[in-house]
Amino acid sequence: MDLEQYLGVFVEESREHLQSLNDCLLRLEQNPGDQGILNEIFRAAHTMKGMAATMGFKAIADLTHNMETALDQLRSGRRSVNAAVIDLLFEALDSLQILVDLAAGGQGKEPDISSLVARLETWAANQPRAATQSRTAVAGGLELTEYEKATVGEALEQGQSAFVLDVTLAESCVLKTARAFLVYNNLEKVGDIVKAIPDLKDMEDENFDRDLRLLVLTDKGEDALREAVLSVAEIEGLEISALARESAPADGEVAVTVGTGQQGGKARASQTVRVNIERLDELMNLVGELVINRTRLAQINTIEQIGELKETLEYLGRVTSDLQSIVMKVRMVPIENVFSRFPRMIRDLARDLDKEVNLIVEGKETELDRTVVDEIGDPLVHLLRNAVDHGLETPAEREAIGKPRAGTVTLSARHEGNHVIIEVRDDGRGIDPARIRAKARELGLLGADENWVDDEEILAYVFRPGFSTADSVTGVSGRGVGMDVVKSRIESVGGRVELQSRPGEGTVVTIHLPLTLAIIQALLIGVRDETYAIPMGFIDEIVDVGNDRVKTVQNREVIVLRNTVLPLVELSGRLGLDGGRGEKAYVVVVRVGNKRVGLVVDTLIGQQEIVIKNLGNYLGGISGLSGATILGNGRVALILDAPGLI
């Protein structure tokens, strides 16, 4: 068997299992007694072990095997969950992560897992804390083996019901074995007996009192079972209790949730297909071509004016828009894919920094384009680290100023129009504008116009390269790199980032992201003989101005628009075209952050859906340009990037 071809699947599934292990461990840390979580962890570790062994990744298999052993101690109730074992398991996860990355072809040295394995073994081998601890892996008072649990789960998944029957034979009963056998046989006719106490052997030996306890799976109802049992003579009592599928993983019904959880996962998986993201990119490209050609056809027909073609074009238009929206939806993934790793990160961070942090995650089901999701992970890591490290005070400091000991960091995502808004909010010490101002002055960023920059604007200076006001360089953040990287990463996917802060109350960083990168609405404008596209996202309004309205203030051209002064940028000059302004000019007012600037253009061509094409490595990175697009007439137009122009 060529394992290479399964490697991708293995890596991807392993990562999913690791993520779920991480999540579960965090939850377990909060709810140490929760059997459901323990079982989930056990299962994920078990699956990983199996996959790794098949693929020949011995280290992963060894490590997961030892985790399993340790987990079994917890699950069986022989040991209880404590901080030591959680830490040990987290450590194991970190090593697994590295091993999986290596398996995926990552660079680096294979970590030595022997000490970790040894510690896990030692922990698992230690004497159980209390042998008398009752076994909790029971269903309706029945202890079940793994296999039996799985059987029950599977049956429930297939719509059968599970019942626990407590049958009491009459005291006067002489032929106890015979009666028990009859009960057994009758029940077999209406369902499957998964477990019986006494079991068949004990029954034969008459090695029981008057009570029978049976776990039966059936697709008939409770009444059928009752009838089956009561048709036997000398039955004194019968109690039937159903095991519900949805039952909480508490007390007696753990086994059931185990089974269904597993089966549920399988059933869902069969509904989905894993697709390589590159194929989706290709698909998106092709749909893009289709959109371009549709526009082209429509343009031809504005000249030719063929009635029949018009109808067909309208239909084609509807089909392409549907196709486009489906392809876009296919590419959408919940932001959870990124958010899910943060709880663990914050936990570790809080521990390293001796801080107490409540992380609140909201809107993780918010969907956006896969490419955008891939890009925002690192910036968010940085912002969250900043929030915990610089934003939040130490518990002692917080208490002293009357705040709760634990700081709150909120990470939220939501849709707003065609955008996704992500917020990182903390209730820490906030940013003091005076300190930023002092730092900016020190770095010589302010110049003579210092007094023109108000406190709100001064906060934006933290996004400048090399800007850091952290007094101490911790291992976490404050090296003076970061916020500028955050900003450029987010802008590279067509987003923007803003920061608001109140000293003593906290900081909010807001990220606006486009839903998708591939197709956007844009305004086409003409400057001299060239056509350019400006993404609608930047545009506030369009003003028709005569040259006489243009004034010069401090050597800068401005217009007065509803009593505010709007600085102008001559696009022809910025784009290296022949200078000078034509007779007629329009001003496209763009907004970048909280700055508004008017771009002077010659003509307005119209609003259109455009497909963004990247300029490639050779030409990429030119400031003021974010890509190119192909117009309906087959010509290429550049897409202007407003932040780079002003």
Added chain:
Amino acid sequence: MAQVAAFNGEVQMVVFRLADEEYAVPITQVQEINRMTEVTRVPRTPEYVEGIINLRGRVIPVIDLKKRFGLASRERGAETRIVVVEVRGETVGMVVDAVTEVLHLDGSDIEPPPPAATSVDAAYIQGVGKVEDRLLILLDLDEVFVRKEMAS
């Protein structure tokens, strides 16, 4: 004379003309050859960057090879072509005066670049191919399309 290591055995080359000299690139690097088409200028790029074109739905950069090498530019005519090549995994186009032929060249006919014998900087030349009395300048496209020159 020493052979050029990069060329072993027989190689197939696309030969094109810039001003009065003949140049060649391995056919394996050439994707297609197109007539001159409408090029969109890209601001803030060096002069030799002609702009970008629509290659069947893809946007690719095009450079003027003569300007790139600092050769005197000449009117574009019916023979002007865009040679689309694959360099460092990227598709790029180069404007040449004419594409003349595709020929086989034996590795033994290729020699290292003679110092200062051509009008093009030796850094861009992989070797010189001799075909009868003709001299073909074999270009090193990886060098021609070096990104760092763009930074200016």
